[in-house]
Amino acid sequence: MEQSKSTQSRRSFLKSSLLAGGGLMISFAWLPGVGLADTSKDVDPAEQWNELNGYIKISSDNIIRIFNPNPEFGQNVMTSLPMIIAEELEADWEKIVVEMGPHDNIKLGPQFTGGSNSVRMYWKPLREAGAAARHMLIQAAAQTWNVPMEEVTTKAGMLYHAKSGKSGTYGSFASKASGIPIPQGIKLKDVKNLNVVRNSKKNVEGSKIVSGKPLFGLDYKQEGMLIAMIQHPPAFGMKLQSFDASQALQMPGIKDVFTLELYEDGFEQGGFDTRTFNDLLVIVGNTTWKVMNARKKLIVQWEAAGDTKDTMGGRGAKREVIVPGELESTSTQFEKMQEYAKKPAQQLRKDGDPETAFKNAAQIIERTYNAPFLAHNCMEPMNFFAHVTDEKALLAGPLQAPGWTEPTLSKILKLPADKIEIQMTRMGGGFGRRAYGHYLSEAALISKKVKAPIKLIYTREDDMTYGIYRPMYTATYRAALDANKNLIAFHVKGGGIPEHAIHANRFPAGAVDNYLAEGWQIPSNITIGAFRAPRSNFNAAAEQSFLDELAEIMGKDPIDFRLELLKRAKENPVGKNNEYDPDRYAGILKLVKQKSGWGKPENKNRNRGVAAYFCHNSYAAHVVDMVMKNGHPFVESVYSAIDCGIVINPDAATNMVEGAVIDGIGNTLFGRLSHKDGVPEQNNFHSYRMIRHSEAPNKIEVHFVQNDIDPTGLGEPPFPPVFGAVANALYKTTNRRYYNQPFFEQALQSTNKPKIRRSIQ
Amino acid sequence: MLKLNINKKNYELNIDPDTPLLWVLRDVIGLVGTKYGCGVAQCGACVVHLNGEAVRSCVTKVSRAAGQQVVTIEGLSVNNDHPLQKAWLELDVSQCGYCQAGQIMSAAVLLNENKNPTDKDINNAMEGNICRCGTYLRIHQAIHLAAEIQRKGSK
Ligand code: FES
Ligand code: FES
Numbered sequence: 028m029e030q031s032k033s034t035q036s037r038r039s040f041l042k043s044s045l046l047a048g049g050g051l052m053i054s055f056a057w058l059p060g061v062g063l064a065d066t067s068k069d070v071d072p073a074e075q076w077n078e079l080n081g082y083i084k085i086s087s088d089n090i091i092r093i094f095n096p097n098p099e100f101g102q103n104v105m106t107s108l109p110m111i112i113a114e115e116l117e118a119d120w121e122k123i124v125v126e127m128g129p130h131d132n133i134k135l136g137p138q139f140t141g142g143s144n145s146v147r148m149y150w151k152p153l154r155e156a157g158a159a160a161r162h163m164l165i166q167a168a169a170q171t172w173n174v175p176m177e178e179v180t181t182k183a184g185m186l187y188h189a190k191s192g193k194s195g196t197y198g199s200f201a202s203k204a205s206g207i208p209i210p211q212g213i214k215l216k217d218v219k220n221l222n223v224v225r226n227s228k229k230n231v232e233g234s235k236i237v238s239g240k241p242l243f244g245l246d247y248k249q250e251g252m253l254i255a256m257i258q259h260p261p262a263f264g265m266k267l268q269s270f271d272a273s274q275a276l277q278m279p280g281i282k283d284v285f286t287l288e289l290y291e292d293g294f295e296q297g298g299f300d301t302r303t304f305n306d307l308l309v310i311v312g313n314t315t316w317k318v319m320n321a322r323k324k325l326i327v328q329w330e331a332a333g334d335t336k337d338t339m340g341g342r343g344a345k346r347e348v349i350v351p352g353e354l355e356s357t358s359t360q361f362e363k364m365q366e367y368a369k370k371p372a373q374q375l376r377k378d379g380d381p382e383t384a385f386k387n388a389a390q391i392i393e394r395t396y397n398a399p400f401l402a403h404n405c406m407e408p409m410n411f412f413a414h415v416t417d418e419k420a421l422l423a424g425p426l427q428a429p430g431w432t433e434p435t436l437s438k439i440l441k442l443p444a445d446k447i448e449i450q451m452t453r454m455g456g457g458f459g460r461r462a463y464g465h466y467l468s469e470a471a472l473i474s475k476k477v478k479a480p481i482k483l484i485y486t487r488e489d490d491m492t493y494g495i496y497r498p499m500y501t502a503t504y505r506a507a508l509d510a511n512k513n514l515i516a517f518h519v520k521g522g523g524i525p526e527h528a529i530h531a532n533r534f535p536a537g538a539v540d541n542y543l544a545e546g547w548q549i550p551s552n553i554t555i556g557a558f559r560a561p562r563s564n565f566n567a568a569a570e571q572s573f574l575d576e577l578a579e580i581m582g583k584d585p586i587d588f589r590l591e592l593l594k595r596a597k598e599n600p601v602g603k604n605n606e607y608d609p610d611r612y613a614g615i616l617k618l619v620k621q622k623s624g625w626g627k628p629e630n631k632n633r634n635r636g637v638a639a640y641f642c643h644n645s646y647a648a649h650v651v652d653m654v655m656k657n658g659h660p661f662v663e664s665v666y667s668a669i670d671c672g673i674v675i676n677p678d679a680a681t682n683m684v685e686g687a688v689i690d691g692i693g694n695t696l697f698g699r700l701s702h703k704d705g706v707p708e709q710n711n712f713h714s715y716r717m718i719r720h721s722e723a724p725n726k727i728e729v730h731f732v733q734n735d736i737d738p739t740g741l742g743e744p745p746f747p748p749v750f751g752a753v754a755n756a757l758y759k760t761t762n763r764r765y766y767n768q769p770f771f772e773q774a775l776q777s778t779n780k781p782k783i784r785r786s787i788q
Numbered sequence: 789m790l791k792l793n794i795n796k797k798n799y800e801l802n803i804d805p806d807t808p809l810l811w812v813l814r815d816v817i818g819l820v821g822t823k824y825g826c827g828v829a830q831c832g833a834c835v836v837h838l839n840g841e842a843v844r845s846c847v848t849k850v851s852r853a854a855g856q857q858v859v860t861i862e863g864l865s866v867n868n869d870h871p872l873q874k875a876w877l878e879l880d881v882s883q884c885g886y887c888q889a890g891q892i893m894s895a896a897v898l899l900n901e902n903k904n905p906t907d908k909d910i911n912n913a914m915e916g917n918i919c920r921c922g923t924y925l926r927i928h929q930a931i932h933l934a935a936e937i938q939r940k941g942s943k
Binding site for chain 2: 100101102103227229230232233234236237238239240241242243245246248254279314315316319404405406407408453454455456457458486487678679682683685686687688689690693711712713717718719720721723724725726727
């Protein structure tokens with residue numbers, strides 16, 4: 028039996044609810060706070076809501092209001108998390124109002140969107156919250172009807188007592204129930220009996236999106252709000268020297284131009300306090316366009332920043348880190364990586380005796396893979412609203428991790444955390460970028476300085492050239508084969524600027540007797556951050572391409588080869604700490620094999636590539652079919668097999684996998700952020716190539732493994748293996764192996780060559 | 789004084805005629821359904837209709853819209869019942885949703901001109917609309933569905 032463990036007492040809950048000020052949640056000035064599952068209903072804001080716990084309020088006329096605790100950036104938690112609550116509450120989904128919750132870590136849990144964790148970390152607590160509320164309603168009804176609790180049943184927001192024929196709505200007992208202490212240890216439903224979860228529900232904000240309602244941070248507005256922009260240095264490694272704002276200040280609508288220091292010297296940065304520039308040149312005016320225009324009139328001198336120092340703290344020990352001042356170029360970065368790759372590196376894992384195995388090998392295969400920096404390019408650029416006074420701060424906008432940003436705000440504003448309110452709007456994409464809250468800190472300091480509500484807006488150019496990129500990666504893979512072409516040793520040595528991507532305990536670790544993983548990194552002033560499936564998004568490209576090539580050399584089918592290795596990892600695993608479950612990994616390979624008709628005669632002439640990967644606790648495999656279309660490589664169809672445990676909202680989950688596939692194809696073929704003397708060479712979508720309509724596949728077939736494992740996350744896992752599957756399909760299409768991302772230009776070149784199969788060593 | 793007709797409503801604005809229509813809509817009128825994505829006619833997030841044609845409002849001076857009919861996503865239908873909106877909801881196209889107003893506005897012009905677009909027609913009409921979340925496939929399906937709804941509706 029699954030026991031619930033209520034995380035807070037009724038008393039502490041009421042206290043935090045008082046602190047939060049009750050009506051806060053509907054205080055969005057332009058944002059309609061309430062999202063109806065059924066848009067035909069309207070809720071009277073003056074309605075008496077009875078609060079059962081932090082997530083649930085019920086009105087006397089039986090409308091159930093559920094607070095989504097976690098930031099929404101397109102992964103559809105606004106719908107899927109409330110579904111989990113509704114499941115255990117036995118509520119009528121059609122009568123549910125979904126609302127974005129306030130930032131309140133005590134009341135609403137961790138409130139962090141990232142690491143494909145939303146559903147995984149909220150699955151239990153939300154079921155418990157729903158079950159506890161249902162229990163309280165039953166108790167209220169049983170007391171009123173004077174019958175034993177065990178005899179009261181619930182269905183679709185109604186309470187019944189069969190013997191006496193009595194019944195009532197949740198709403199009619201909500202007031203009474205709200206006075207009952209939150210119970211502990213309530214039995215949760217058997218997962219076999221789930222009936223809200225596992226049934227597709229429409230996005231609760233769908234109709235607002237298609238009618239253009241204000242939902243996003245950029246749409247947020249308050250009376251008297253000014254617009255602020257930051258002119259950041261044109262290059263990584265530069266800083267502000269001097270400026271002349273006289274012309275800009277004469278432009279209509281411009282209020283002020285000034286400089287600000289983001290972090291004081293010695294400020295201890297946590298892992299998500301990354302910022303690229305510390306001295307900010309700020310321009311403030313009354314409309315976006317006026318500020319954009321006046322900005323062009325700023326005369327600014329920049330200078331080389333030289334080596335600088337960051338103080339890192341957060342969860343780790345306090346330490347100083349030197350940030351090199353070099354104005355980096357992609358070509359020199361590349362040369363440097365080649366040089367570092369030859370040096371000794373840090374050993375991350377070693378099984379058996381790889382050195383001897385390589386020495387005795389009949390054949391050694393070695394391949395090196397490279398990938399560039401990538402910009403997140405969320406369609407909604409970074410922005411945030413801030414209104415800071417001496418007493419308190421209100422911030423509103425798109426962010427993934429309010430709980431990590433609040434302590435930073437508290438320090439830089441010198442305000443206690445309970446005087447800082449952060450409202451979370453819908454995000455126009457996140458992909459990891461919005462976990463880094465520098466733009467909230469910037470907005471807050473600007474508001475404090477101008478003593479007015481402001482919205483800080485990054486233009487697309489600001490957004491793309493600011494940094495916090497996916498790192499630049501390289502990895503060299505080596506395999507040793509014996510005379511019978513058996514794999515006897517495996518070696519990966521990975522590096523990156525400024526960090527490597529190696530996950531030492533992932534497949535094929537555990538499946539090869541002699542195994543070595545090493546990593547090295549080159550410090551840089553180019554800032555990096557989590558990018559959809561950090562590190563995995565490179566590994567899955569490199570490792571899965573390498574395994575494909577290896578299988579070919581060994582004369583094996585690529586899926587069978589992986590299954591053999593997984594069998595070994597299951598039956599007789601090598602080493603300890605293997606992170607993956609060989610059964611689940613094999614499961615997705617078998618499923619994708621079956622669904623794609625892999626190896627079937629009718630598919631013999633297809634240019635197919637396969638790849639699979641485990642990350643963020645879930646498993647994903649894709650088979651990609653590629654053709655040449657108008658002389659360009661084109662992914663025609665994709666078959667995907669996913670094991671993420673129980674799927675909460677199947678159609679939305681399918682949509683997310685489709686999106687990951689398309690996003691993955693785009694980044695594999697086109698994604699690149701390069702530098703010349705510290706200056707990003709791409710600053711908008713004319714130079715940064717994004718995948719477009721005609722480049723998306725005609726078909727993506729998504730299959731989920733059906734099991735009863737607690738949900739293990741979905742936002743990231745389908746993304747990384749797309750890179751490998753595309754690379755492997757490209758090989759079949761062009762007869763050339765691809766080692767350097769992005770692949771598109773190389774593929775164009777290679778198709779001009781005659782189709783000769785490259786001899787392999 | 790600049791006279792504008794937006795979603796069948798008249799406005800008189802005292803505004804710099806060079807201001808892009810996008811920022812007039814968003815900052816002055818308060819219609820924020822039209823989105824900013826790039827500002828340089830590359831992403832399609834800002835598409836609105838000018839006399840029934842799709843234009844990128846980020847590079848359309850407001851003076852060009854003077855005296856013309858402007859329709860934004862907020863004015864596409866009264867009750868969210870344009871065939872495209874219905875189809876978008878039916879197929880639950882949106883992920884983050886940020887690009888979708890622009891996608892729908894581009895598609896609306898296509899459907900006006902072509903009652904039964906092929907995938908190729910859709911690609912041609914929609915190539916200027918980026919979606920980082922990767923909802924292209926569903927957008928295609930939704931445009932086909934909307935065409936079907938439209939055809940049935942007009943029978
Ligand atoms: S904002 Fe106009 S096309 Fe991108
Ligand atoms: S739905 Fe997010 S950009 Fe298109």
